[in-house]
Amino acid sequence: MGSSGLSNGQQRLGITEPISLGGPTEYDVIKTRELEKYLQDAGLYESQEEAVGREEVLGRLDQIVKIWVKTISRAKGLNEQLVLEANAKIFTFGSYRLGVHGPGADIDTLCVGPTHASRDKDFFGELHKMLSEMPEVTELHPVRDAHVPVMKFKFSGISIDLLYAKLSLWVIPEDLDISQDSILQNTDEQTVRSLNGCRVTDQILRLVPNIQSFRTTLRCMRLWAKLRGVYSNVSGFLGGINWALLVARICQLYPNALPNMLVSRFFRVYTQWRWPNPVMLCAIEEGSLGLQVWDPRRNPKDRFHLMPIITPAYPCMNSSYNVSSSTLRIMSEEFQRGSEICEAMEANNADWDTLFEPYPFFEAYKNYLQIEISAENADDLRNWKGWVESRLRQLTLKIERHTYNMLQCHPHPGDFSDSSRPFHCCYFMGLQRKQGVPVNEGEQFDIRLTVEEFKQNVNSYSSWKPGMDIHVCHIKRRNIPNFVFPGGIRPSRPPKVTWDSKRGSELKVSGHPQVDKSYEGKAVLNGIDDQRKRKRVDDNLDNNLRNAKCFASVPPSGSEVHDNSPPFSIASSCSMNYDNTDANRLGELKSDKSVRDRQHCIRNSEHPGVIPPQNGVANGAERCTTQIKSVSAAAAADTSTSKEAEKLAIEKIMSGPYDDHQTFPEEPDELEDDIEYRNQVKDCGGNMGSSIVESSITKSAAEVEPFISKKDASPSTDLLINGGLEELEPVELGAPISSLTSADMPQRKPLIRLNFTSLGKAAEKSS
Structure with missing residues (x-):
């Protein structure tokens, strides 16, 4: 894919070579600064005072578990030498360990204890008792029967989720390295799950080429996902670890890119992704301990997974097994919307506010x-x-x-x-x-x-x-x-003009192939053609859930805010299995989108290192409108070639050993034994x-x-x-x-x- 040698001795990260080694343009630098300011103004960064407070709480908690383990060691009759050496250690994981937490966020913590400190009697018994007697600890709530048992509480006002891992060691060394697979030897399933959070988080940080760019991009995507209503693992969307893994993979594919380009490529790549092909940061290792890893070829339950996002630490597991066909459809629509807005931003027709519009x-x-x-x-x-x-x-x-x-x-x-x-x-x-x-009468x-x-x-x-x-x-x-609305006040209708409402308005141009000149580059179809495409999109998604050889192609969600407007759909640019009619329509869409491509081609410095394009992929540039005369047709062809090259690179990335795995025609009632109260x-x-x-x-x-x-x-x-x-x-x-x-x-x-x-x-x- 064109990256036979990474610059400055840079090590290749990920299971494939990068899609592009291109560095940032001046445009990327400017837009990244805008993004950082936007995130700052959105209140995503904690104050220095709060950061110090978190460090103090973690230090205090570490002292408490050390006292706890010595107390139970003495109570169990261990000799004085073992009591003196008895130790427990606190690790962090999740958003705090990744460095993307915000003000008021909880801290995911793990207590690692020795083999004689049990989970039920000692952790949920003696340690719970110690915490309950401390005035700075409030809202103490143990959840013993969770898939991953956890003790929840607030320590000096800071929310803590505390897990426990019992290792097969009599003494826990202070310099313990939990990244080694040997740490899992002779441990129970609950300990493996508890350790997994820390091990996965640390592995992510090892597998991204630029941690700072990763963190800024992840903050952006977390905010976007929350505002668009697709941030929730328990609801069937994606949680914090899922978004971190998706962003990390984009960082691997564009190792020299700044956050502005990483955000754009995030939407572009995952709009074209052929689910249920898995997203993986590294190869899945079988390991030597015999623990089960994700593999739909051997494990029937793994074939139910619709949007596999695989954790990079042994045992590698699917972190997104809660995703259903409905939530996958919604997220795919949002990826498409994000991709369109990023292209509009490059044409100066949108800004960061547009991307972060809350979902209505x-x-x-x-x-x-x-x-x-x-x-x-x-x-x-x-x-x-x-x-x-x-x-x-x-x-x-x-x-x-x-x-x-x-x-x-x-x-x-x-x-x-x-x-x-x-x-x-x-x-x-x-x-x-x-x-x-079609709606049948009386149905x-x-x-x-x-x-x-x-x-x-x-x-x-x-x-x-x-x-x-x-x-x-x-x-x-x-x-x-009314209580669902901010301030308990129902907003007056119609709401303010948003990206979604503007797209919906375009659809109401009945029987007219064009729209307002400012949106002339968008593919707006008449009502009949749009209905056919929308039906094909839904059919494609249904097929994709059963056959990994089909590209996922779903409509964006914005037009749903209009009572009379069906969802606006565009044939996916990544579709490889279409008939001549589909090919003609796709050609028309590419022609309409070429105006945006001309604007995008200014960023042609990313071209070095991109995989060689196939002949004829830039023909769409010849059909461009003349609205943007400042950009040459040759530059537009370069951009079209770049996008086609990226598409081919994405296709190659997904042609792995799991490409052909089929999903069952029905999802089970329990996709996974994942509930906290199972x-x-x-x-x-x-x-x-x-x-x-x-x-x-x-x-x-x-x-x-x-x-x-x-x-x-x-x-x-x-x-x-x-x-x-x-x-x-x-x-x-x-x-x-x-x-x-x-x-x-x-x-x-x-x-x-x-x-x-x-x-x-x-x-x-x-x-």
């Missing part, structure tokens, strides 16, 4: 599920929230499976509280019908049984207490409670929770049929709004569902029915 979640859909939970007190609510949050992803999976992926869910990653109601909070999911599929999706099964699963919580309640209902956009399901009448899961997976088409049916002729259930556009219909509680009950299942209350009626019928009713 409560304007994006007309219909939502509201999941409301409550408890008797703050402690109960904290435990109840943790359990419910770990289950919400299953509701998304079940809804989409039971409606054959025709009803799509968009979970909001956060919760909302009504200040007037103590010990109460709500979660929301946006709902929409799959785009590009409805009935998810009442699905919601009821979800509630039964949640109510099987082994630590359930009176007052722990959950209620699920459908609400329309106009009925969104052992806290009580026995409900012969393990009802597991029986529900099994029945969901093995259900035949005939058994699932009630979920997709023709609506009866009863006019009382024909509620339509906005001229018969897609609406979800709430159903009165109490009506029986005879077709959904069985002898061994209690009668279920109707909860939600989803209704799609033709425009003609709606118009009749409105008249």
Whole structure:
């Protein structure tokens, strides 16, 4: 790929050669300074005073665990010499260790102790007791049964998550190196998982070419992901470690780039990425300890993973197993949006504010599920929230499976509280019908049984207490409670003009192939052509989840904020399997985008080290408009060649041993045993929770049929709004569902029915 020799003796990092060795241009330097100032103004950097406070807390915590291990060593009858030598050590990992934490962020810490210091009796027993007696420790909350057991608390106001790893050593040396694989010898699974956080974090820092550029880029992507609503591992999106791994891989592919270019290439690469091809910072090592590593060729459960992002430390595992087809679709749309904005920034048609526009979640859909939970007190609510949050992803999976992926869910990653109601909070999911599929008159999706099964699963919580309640209902956009909005005030509509709304406005240019001159470089299609492309995008995504040989091609999300606008889609520039019609359309799109390519080609200093282009890849430059006369056609051709070369490089990167692994046609209810409270399901009448899961997976088409049916002729259930556009219909509680009950299942209350009626019928009713 054109990097046979790295400059200045630079070592190649990663499993492939870089895509480009190009250094920064003046434009990159200027835009990187702008980005750093933007992040500073956004309050992402802690003060020096807070940094010193964190160091003091970590030092104090290290002293406490050293006292603790000596105390339990003496209590266990060890001789005085061993008591004197007894030691424990504190390590950090996560955002704090990576150097990208912000003000008020918690510190992920690991206590490493000797073989005679047990997890249950000593760590969660004696150490918990010591901490509970200290006045500076507050909100102490042990989670023993978590996938990775953790003790949560605040120390002098600083949030701490403390894990424990028991090594097979009698004495923990002060200079212990936990990066060595031998440290895992004779340890239990919980210790391996606990150590993994530190080992992965340290390995990431070793595998990036420039730590400072990595940190700035990661801060940028974390902020972007939070503002766009795709930062949450438990909701099925990506968490901190996932974003760190994705950014680190881009740093490896562009080792001499500054953050401005790294952000742009982040979106460009992952827009073209063929999931479920894995993202890896290094080769997967089998190791000598026999621990299982991620390998879909040998491990059937790994074939369910839709967006594998592999940790670089042994045992290498997929860090993103929570991602579902719905959240992958949403993130892919956001990557596409980010890529378009970065190109617009190069043409001076957008800025950093545009990229960081918050996602208008409560304007994006007309219909939502509201999941409301409550408890008797703050402690109960904290435990109840943790359990419910770990289950919400299953509701998304079940809804989409039971409606054959025709009803799509968009979970909001956060919760909302009504200040007037103590010990109460709500979660929301946006709902929409799959785009590009014709709506049959009277078609409805009935998810009442699905919601009821979800509630039964949640109510099987082994630590359930009176007052722990959950209620699920459908609400329309106009009925969104005010407490979800900043200050409790519902914003006036329409909202301010944003990148998303401008794109949606372009789509409303019905039957007109062009748009405003300032956006002439965008590929704006007429309504019919856009519908075909949107359908093809959805179909492509469905196929990609089953076949790794297809490129993921999904529409951007912005146009969803408009009631009448279908998602705007562009055929993916990375698609390699298209027919002649697709090729012609793709050529037209490349022609429209060539204006932006002309602006981008100013940055041609990145060309050294890029893989050689194929002949004819720059022909799109000949069809450019003459709007930008200051840039020559030859320069535009160079940029087109560079992009095509990058595309080929990305394709080569993904042609590895895992390229052909297939995903199963259905996702399991449990993609991984990942929930924090996995052992806290009580026995409900012969393990009802597991029986529900099994029945969901093995259900035949005939058994699932009630979920997709023709609506009866009863006019009382024909509620339509906005001229018969897609609406979800709430159903009165109490009506029986005879077709959904069985002898061994209690009668279920109707909860939600989803209704799609033709425009003609709606118009009749409105008249």
